[in-house]
Amino acid sequence: MAERQAGGLEVAQDLEFEGRQWRAQLAGWWVMLLGLLLAVLGLLGRGGPLGGGRADGEGLSLEYVRLLHHLEPLSLEVRLSPQAPAAGGDRVRLALSQEWLAGVRLNAVTPQPESVELRPDRVIYTFSVAPGADRPAEVRFAYEAEEVGALRGWVELEGGGRVEFGQWVYP
Amino acid sequence: MESIVRALAVYLFLMLVMRISGRRTLAQITVFDLVLLLVISEAVQNAMVGENYSLTNAFVLVLTLVGADIALSLLKQRSRWVARLIDDVPLVIVEDGRPLEDRMRRSRVDAEDVMEAARELQGLERMEQIKYAVLERSGTITIIPKG
Numbered sequence: 496m497a498e499r500q501a502g503g504l505e506v507a508q509d510l511e512f513e514g515r516q517w518r519a520q521l522a523g524w525w526v527m528l529l530g531l532l533l534a535v536l537g538l539l540g541r542g543g544p545l546g547g548g549r550a551d552g553e554g555l556s557l558e559y560v561r562l563l564h565h566l567e568p569l570s571l572e573v574r575l576s577p578q579a580p581a582a583g584g585d586r587v588r589l590a591l592s593q594e595w596l597a598g599v600r601l602n603a604v605t606p607q608p609e610s611v612e613l614r615p616d617r618v619i620y621t622f623s624v625a626p627g628a629d630r631p632a633e634v635r636f637a638y639e640a641e642e643v644g645a646l647r648g649w650v651e652l653e654g655g656g657r658v659e660f661g662q663w664v665y666p
Numbered sequence: 667m668e669s670i671v672r673a674l675a676v677y678l679f680l681m682l683v684m685r686i687s688g689r690r691t692l693a694q695i696t697v698f699d700l701v702l703l704l705v706i707s708e709a710v711q712n713a714m715v716g717e718n719y720s721l722t723n724a725f726v727l728v729l730t731l732v733g734a735d736i737a738l739s740l741l742k743q744r745s746r747w748v749a750r751l752i753d754d755v756p757l758v759i760v761e762d763g764r765p766l767e768d769r770m771r772r773s774r775v776d777a778e779d780v781m782e783a784a785r786e787l788q789g790l791e792r793m794e795q796i797k798y799a800v801l802e803r804s805g806t807i808t809i810i811p812k813g
Binding site for chain 1: 675682683685686688716717750754755756757758769772797798800810
């Protein structure tokens with residue numbers, strides 16, 4: 496109902512509502528600030544000190560992004576130690592879980608694998624390696640998450656260790 | 667379905683953020699605010715469209731946004747509470763030549779904003795000539811001069 500001010504101004508002012516609104520606005524500003532802080536820390540994806548992850552296993556280590564965005568271009572980096580077991584002397588076989596692959600769109604594998612083998616629970620990539628290497632070799636899987644929510648997977652080096660990892664995909 | 671969800675999510679989020687930021691954010695057309703509005707529209711465009719650049723998707727998005735706007739306007743007609751929540755209410759910020767400092771401070775309006783409106787709308791020269799200054803729902807300031 497419109498309020499009538501002294502002097503005759505008819506205006507739909509509501510001071511009680513304004514008071515509640517100001518308090519709600521202030522709370523909203525704090526929430527926005529909190530959101531920005533979470534984003535800076537990497538808890539809303541896109542990098543930041545708390546957004547990345549690393550997992551180590553026998554012969555390999557994995558660097559990945561724990562908190563990511565839907566369809567954000569990223570890469571999974573697998574480092575193979577120089578002592579990593581080679582399948583046939585000059586080949587390394589790396590398996591990626593189907594569970595993880597089902598939730599992402601794999602865009603590229605660098606370097607290009609010699610062969611790709613499909614199994615019910617995994618996809619195996621075979622890479623040829625130069626003998627006598629003294630530095631870790633790196634394999635990069637470029638991907639985009641297609642599913643929103645929790646995403647779990649593992650990477651396994653044939654003859655070596657398996658590392659498991661978990662991610663959360665924001666919409 | 668995904669297009670509708672994306673469009674509604676962006677629409678509701680923008681409404682919420684704009685309401686939280688306060689009505690003066692809407693009314694002030696400085697260069698900074700114009701740039702802000704342009705950049706916001708660019709930032710949310712990809713979130714709404716996703717990877718689907720088809721005509722059909724564009725039409726669905728437009729229908730969703732216009733439909734949401736119509737639905738909210740009907741809801742506002744039926745419920746005064748919803749109308750106030752979405753559109754805000756006017757607020758008297760100057761009464762009988764005296765600025766109401768607390769209300770102006772909370773609304774982030776200063777005396778110069780009031781005088782600018784007074785000069786622009788009524789050709790007034792001093793605060794004492796103002797009977798009422800009202801911060802309207804749109805964020806603009808209207809002036810009632812002393813008779």
